[in-house]
Amino acid sequence: MSAPSQPKRDRLRSSVDKPDTKRARIAKEDATLRKRAPVRPPTLPTDIYVTQSSSYKGQLTRAKKLLVEDGHPFVMVHAMGAAIERAIGLAMGISASCSGQVRCQTETATVDLVDDLIPVDTEQDLGTHGRQNSAVHIRIELLEPMPGTRREFEHQASLQMARRRR
Numbered sequence: 001m002s003a004p005s006q007p008k009r010d011r012l013r014s015s016v017d018k019p020d021t022k023r024a025r026i027a028k029e030d031a032t033l034r035k036r037a038p039v040r041p042p043t044l045p046t047d048i049y050v051t052q053s054s055s056y057k058g059q060l061t062r063a064k065k066l067l068v069e070d071g072h073p074f075v076m077v078h079a080m081g082a083a084i085e086r087a088i089g090l091a092m093g094i095s096a097s098c099s100g101q102v103r104c105q106t107e108t109a110t111v112d113l114v115d116d117l118i119p120v121d122t123e124q125d126l127g128t129h130g131r132q133n134s135a136v137h138i139r140i141e142l143l144e145p146m147p148g149t150r151r152e153f154e155h156q157a158s159l160q161m162a163r164r165r166r
Helices: 056-069 081-097 150-165
Strands: 031-035 047-050 074-080 102-119 127-142
Touching: 047 056, 047 081, 056 074, 056 081, 056 127, 074 081, 081 102, 081 127
Parallel strands: 047 074
Antiparallel strands: 031 102, 074 127, 102 127
16 A cells, blocks of 8 residues: 655745845955945035034024925935834924924935945955845925024015015
8 A cells, every 4th residue: 555645835935035135245354344325416515415413403493494484395305224213203303393394204214335444465456245224205395484584584575575465
């Protein structure tokens, strides 16, 4: 008597069958890793780049000055990695300090970064190592001019000119 045959099942891929997608770690004995600054477009006066070491109070003051005193219609807050939480907090702080008279539009992205591999052995060639990091870009627009500001004065003057033309 023969043993009952097992039913054929679709073969599931195990972790052994999957290709290795993780990057190889760099041994500290072989090379040191130097992180390059991320590539970014030319900075505009309305761009605020948030880092882990940047001053929250200074950036909040700068954003309020740009929106309220200088009359810019919007500011852009940019952050990467661990600074994303600080950027979101800054956007909320700007909204609170402007009495909720702002609209925030958030965009997330993944940024490709390049690091330099500097070998310990001076006879070896320099190399590069690519990685990715999360980023956030928050556009903060002033909905209506704040009372007592130059922008509010110009807004009122334009409304009066429109009334006179009628």
